[in-house]
Amino acid sequence: MQFSTRAIHSGGIGESQYGDVIPPIHLTSIYAFPEPGVTQAGFEYIRYGNPTRAALESCIANLENAPEDCPALCFSSGQAAIDAAFRLLRPGDHLLVARDVYGGTVRVTEEILRPMGVEVSYAVATDTEQFCASLRPNTRMVWLESPSNPLLTITDIPAIVQASHANGTLVGVDSTFATPFFQKPLEWGVDIVMHSTTKYLGGHSDLLGGVLVVRDLALRKQFHEIQKITGAVASPFDAWLTLRGVRTLAVRMKAHESNAFQVAQWLEQHPKVSRVYYPGLPSHPQHEVAKRTMRGYGGMVGFDVVGGETEARCILKSTRVFLLAGSLGGVESIISYPPLMSHTALSHEERLERGIRDSFLRLSVGLEDAEDQIADLEQALANL
Numbered sequence: 550m551q552f553s554t555r556a557i558h559s560g561g562i563g564e565s566q567y568g569d570v571i572p573p574i575h576l577t578s579i580y581a582f583p584e585p586g587v588t589q590a591g592f593e594y595i596r597y598g599n600p601t602r603a604a605l606e607s608c609i610a611n612l613e614n615a616p617e618d619c620p621a622l623c624f625s626s627g628q629a630a631i632d633a634a635f636r637l638l639r640p641g642d643h644l645l646v647a648r649d650v651y652g653g654t655v656r657v658t659e660e661i662l663r664p665m666g667v668e669v670s671y672a673v674a675t676d677t678e679q680f681c682a683s684l685r686p687n688t689r690m691v692w693l694e695s696p697s698n699p700l701l702t703i704t705d706i707p708a709i710v711q712a713s714h715a716n717g718t719l720v721g722v723d724s725t726f727a728t729p730f731f732q733k734p735l736e737w738g739v740d741i742v743m744h745s746t747t748k749y750l751g752g753h754s755d756l757l758g759g760v761l762v763v764r765d766l767a768l769r770k771q772f773h774e775i776q777k778i779t780g781a782v783a784s785p786f787d788a789w790l791t792l793r794g795v796r797t798l799a800v801r802m803k804a805h806e807s808n809a810f811q812v813a814q815w816l817e818q819h820p821k822v823s824r825v826y827y828p829g830l831p832s833h834p835q836h837e838v839a840k841r842t843m844r845g846y847g848g849m850v851g852f853d854v855v856g857g858e859t860e861a862r863c864i865l866k867s868t869r870v871f872l873l874a875g876s877l878g879g880v881e882s883i884i885s886y887p888p889l890m891s892h893t894a895l896s897h898e899e900r901l902e903r904g905i906r907d908s909f910l911r912l913s914v915g916l917e918d919a920e921d922q923i924a925d926l927e928q929a930l931a932n933l
């Protein structure tokens with residue numbers, strides 16, 4: 550079956566004893582045992598498993614083309630999912646991280662892993678050869694993010710998987726910006742796919758969640774043990790909301806992309822815009838890699854305004870359709886300013902070194918009409 554059919558029909562639809570078309574929210578933390586050590590339907594305690602969470606886990610695994618008997622694992626946040634993935638690492642192991650990753654990922658590697666004795670290093674993932682040359686004999690895991698936040702760089706994931714596996718190294722990919730609609734990293738041999746479901750999978754800016762998807766049953770068992778022990782699991786209500794969002798993922802992603810394309814093309818010809826970052830534009834440095842590996846380019850767009858912080862602030866003050874906020878992936882359009890928002894932990898020099906200029910603005914292009922989105926940016930740029 551195709552993507553939308555699977556998104557709508559997998560995960561508990563019509564399966565309850567009452568035939569609920571919408572899988573119900575199972576608000577119970579405990580389950581009655583017929584006898585000691587025997588469960589009625591595999592559920593014993595909410596931290597270990599819950600039918601609403603299980604419905605979401607089987608639906609997301611299905612969309613990522615994971616093996617049928619290998620449901621995903623849903624966490625209380627994207628950060629909890631990343632933390633669980635990194636709990637496979639032991640002191641003395643090396644973790645090789647793409648330089649351009651979500652700021653929260655770096656907080657886990659620097660504030661939790663490094664003090665615990667895990668060797669952490671970073672390499673530019675868009676340079677495949679140099680990245681693979683950074684693998685060490687003790688590299689236990691590689692962590693990638695593509696498209697990356699905030700510059701939307703694209704990584705040649707299949708090439709890095711090949712080199713990493715030859716080194717005995719696991720590969721994890723934060724695929725939040727792409728969603729399973731545009732990219733399915735498991736198909737390239739990636740071992741762990743991670744999403745912040747807070748973003749596009751939920752899709753309505755009303756929940757917090759994360760997920761890990763794997764294709765190896767032993768690895769899944771390890772992550773399930775970690776979940777059972779550490780307890781950062783998705784609540785039944787958040788799981789239910791997320792599943793509701795996932796049902797419409799395909800139509801939403803098509804519309805996000807169509808709007809983002811129009812906004813990116815419009816920005817590219819604007820005299821007060823010096824550069825546009827969108828993987829779908831032929832001017833994007835990794836456009837060819839994106840075209841070869843992805844089914845589409847997503848809904849995130851970045852641009853540099855002519856000028857610097859003053860001009861960027863002026864735009865942030867004047868948009869009306871694009872709300873100034875810190876997240877992405879909802880139906881509403883969002884504008885953010887990474888230098889003063891997501892990337893304040895970096896010094897000015899570090900930001901420039903990464904290509905995040907004072908003139909850089911990030912857009913999560915929502916599902917309003919593209920005409921209104923463009924008109925909003927037009928009036929904001931006209932104020933400069």
Ligand SMILES: *Cc1c(COP(=O)(O)O)cnc(C)c1O
Binds near residue numbers: 694698723745
């Ligand atoms: C938001 C985000 C995260 C963290 O997810 P939370 O759900 O906020 O904990 C991780 N990676 C990326 C790419 C994100 O956008």
